[in-house]
Amino acid sequence: MVNNNIQRESKFKLWLTKEGSAYAFVSGYALMFIIFIVVPVLVAGLLSFTQFDTIQFPKFIGLKNYVTLLTQDDIFMKYVLPNTIEFAVIVGPGGYILSFMLAWMLAQLPKLPRTILALILYSPSMTSGVAMSVVWLTIFSGDQNGYLNSLMLNYNLIQEPIQWLQSPQYLMPIMIIVTLWSSMGVGFLAMLAGILEINPEMYEAGSLDGISNRFQEIIYITIPSMRPQMLFGAVMAIVATFQAGAIGVTLSGANPTPQYAGQLIVNHIEDYGFLRYEMGYAAAVSVVLLLMVLLFARVANNLFGSND
Amino acid sequence: MSIFKPKRHSGIHYSGINPKGYHPSQLKFYVILLPLVLFMLLPMAFIFSHAFKPPDELFAYPPRFFVINPTFKNFIDLFSKMSSSGVPVSRYLFNSIIITGVTIAASILVSSTAAYALSKKRFKLKKTLFAINTVALMFVPIAVTIPRFLIIEQIGLMDTFWVHVLPALAMPVGLFLIKQFIDGIPDEIIEAARIDGANDLYIYFQIILPMIKPAIATIAILTFQATWNNADTSSLFINDESLKTFAFYLTTLTSTTAGANAVAGQGIAAAASLITFLPNLIIFIFLQSQVMSTMSHSGLK
Numbered sequence: 001m002v003n004n005n006i007q008r009e010s011k012f013k014l015w016l017t018k019e020g021s022a023y024a025f026v027s028g029y030a031l032m033f034i035i036f037i038v039v040p041v042l043v044a045g046l047l048s049f050t051q052f053d054t055i056q057f058p059k060f061i062g063l064k065n066y067v068t069l070l071t072q073d074d075i076f077m078k079y080v081l082p083n084t085i086e087f088a089v090i091v092g093p094g095g096y097i098l099s100f101m102l103a104w105m106l107a108q109l110p111k112l113p114r115t116i117l118a119l120i121l122y123s124p125s126m127t128s129g130v131a132m133s134v135v136w137l138t139i140f141s142g143d144q145n146g147y148l149n150s151l152m153l154n155y156n157l158i159q160e161p162i163q164w165l166q167s168p169q170y171l172m173p174i175m176i177i178v179t180l181w182s183s184m185g186v187g188f189l190a191m192l193a194g195i196l197e198i199n200p201e202m203y204e205a206g207s208l209d210g211i212s213n214r215f216q217e218i219i220y221i222t223i224p225s226m227r228p229q230m231l232f233g234a235v236m237a238i239v240a241t242f243q244a245g246a247i248g249v250t251l252s253g254a255n256p257t258p259q260y261a262g263q264l265i266v267n268h269i270e271d272y273g274f275l276r277y278e279m280g281y282a283a284a285v286s287v288v289l290l291l292m293v294l295l296f297a298r299v300a301n302n303l304f305g306s307n308d
Numbered sequence: 309m310s311i312f313k314p315k316r317h318s319g320i321h322y323s324g325i326n327p328k329g330y331h332p333s334q335l336k337f338y339v340i341l342l343p344l345v346l347f348m349l350l351p352m353a354f355i356f357s358h359a360f361k362p363p364d365e366l367f368a369y370p371p372r373f374f375v376i377n378p379t380f381k382n383f384i385d386l387f388s389k390m391s392s393s394g395v396p397v398s399r400y401l402f403n404s405i406i407i408t409g410v411t412i413a414a415s416i417l418v419s420s421t422a423a424y425a426l427s428k429k430r431f432k433l434k435k436t437l438f439a440i441n442t443v444a445l446m447f448v449p450i451a452v453t454i455p456r457f458l459i460i461e462q463i464g465l466m467d468t469f470w471v472h473v474l475p476a477l478a479m480p481v482g483l484f485l486i487k488q489f490i491d492g493i494p495d496e497i498i499e500a501a502r503i504d505g506a507n508d509l510y511i512y513f514q515i516i517l518p519m520i521k522p523a524i525a526t527i528a529i530l531t532f533q534a535t536w537n538n539a540d541t542s543s544l545f546i547n548d549e550s551l552k553t554f555a556f557y558l559t560t561l562t563s564t565t566a567g568a569n570a571v572a573g574q575g576i577a578a579a580a581s582l583i584t585f586l587p588n589l590i591i592f593i594f595l596q597s598q599v600m601s602t603m604s605h606s607g608l609k
Contacts, residue, residue: 022429029422032477043455105337126588134577193603228607273454289451
């Protein structure tokens with residue numbers, strides 16, 4: 001018995017010296033990761049099956065939130081979902097392809113001009129949409145003093161000032177332009193580094209194998225040689241796209257956005273969660289959003305993931 | 309024999325990927341890139357110009373893009389202003405500086421220690437933990453604002469300094485980048501130190517940390533951007549006005565700009581935007597080569 005205890009104690013001591021310090025090193029990050037990422041995702045999952053108004057204890061209602069979302073939420077089906085898909089498809093792959101092409105062109109320049117141009121292209125992504133909103137609000141201001149209006153009035157392109165940010169047909173294109181403008185982020189830098197890292201001999205081998213133009217070179221050498229960076233860039237592009245969802249509300253100054261023209265899934269969550277206090281329903285929308293991100297990432301993984 | 313083979317990439321080369329100097333074949337890229345870069349630069353040029361405009365230029369019709377008589381008036385107005393709740397603007401700026409500083413330090417410590425263990429230590433959950441973190445690269449914080457709100461309320465972080473710092477420490481991309489970087493350090497170095505009797509703390513502080521400076525700089529920059537520009541934490545989790553950040557104060561300025569007195573607050577808002585933007589730019593200029601060397605390890609397999 002005593003012997004057994006001693007044995008167990010020494011086993012524990014052995015574990016402590018072998019693995020204990022590893023867990024100690026991980027613990028700080030792991031704790032924050034659990035509290036602020038894992039638990040919120042789990043809570044969102046649980047809450048999505050309940051009715052919860054923040055005052056009373058959540059009431060289990062099964063799949064009702066999801067059923068309502070898919071069958072009765074007209075705004076979601078008519079505006080939020082199509083808007084989100086439009087926004088995500090243009091800004092996600094669009095920004096990603098733009099990032100890659102810019103990185104590829106930059107890689108063909110000497111170091112100094114490359115660094116300066118890369119810095120300029122990266123700098124919009126450093127600031128949040130908030131910091132730059134004063135620019136957009138001034139440029140797209142709805143009165144004749146707005147920069148775009150004044151310019152277009154001046155050249156007689158329009159007769160009356162246009163309420164850019166308040167009109168349903170312009171809000172979405174402006175949101176897309178503003179987000180594309182800031183889409184050369186971490187993924188862009190990773191892809192630039194990836195292109196620069198490719199062994200020059202690869203290109204020589206390629207030209208011996210009959211690759212005759214730059215386009216073939218991109219498809220058969222550049223992209224396959226930097227799949228890991230391509231995938232990293234894709235994941236960063238997806239996250240940035242969905243994370244940028246608040247831009248419509250920032251620009252138009254209202255949630256819901258005018259006639260739901262710029263309403264994205266993120267705004268829908270906020271609308272139900274913080275304006276109507278239907279937390280259970282908002283959680284169901286959050287789960288749908290997280291699933292959409294996973295779906296997009298799945299596609300990226302199939303394109304660029306390792307083949308094994 | 310090799311003389312007859314075109315050697316585009318060997319020796320000193322002036323065209324192709326990563327050229328050493330100027331070559332006429334690069335001209336086509338400049339022709340495409342320069343106009344685009346200028347277009348991308350416009351909003352930032354606008355912020356610089358707008359922040360220094362005197363009132364008559366801010367109100368001028370037709371509006372002018374560039375400032376003619378630059379003045380510091382907007383900055384002076386900004387700092388002589390009180391927010392509507394009586395907190396001086398310098399207080400928001402002070403909060404932002406302290407919060408950002410503490411968060412960067414904590415983030416570097418927390419992610420680099422974890423990255424060291426995930427890269428160089430042997431333990432049971434190692435693979436699983438890294439795999440979970442890799443999935444979490446796809447995590448979109450804005451999606452779980454509500455559960456986060458409930459959790460922060462439950463654990464009593466509402467209206468505290470730490471609510472600015474702690475959530476920012478869970479940064480999967482930061483851990484990922486440092487871990488990939490440490491993977492590049494040969495195991496032999498660590499084994500040799502271990503044979504000499506070095507413990508984990510010694511290895512971490514004396515061997516790993518000095519070798520991963522580029523990755524540290526990258527985490528510092530990413531944390532800086534996430535924290536310095538963060539207005540959401542202040543608006544969601546902080547009621548005490550004297551604990552809010554400068555980025556939050558900026559949002560209050562721009563939301564009034566959108567309203568009735570469109571032009572009145574514009575100069576001040578532009579000045580505040582410039583103060584928010586500039587540190588991002590300056591820090592990145594100083595650390596860009598470190599960031600690029602980290603990014604070449606960034607691949608996701």
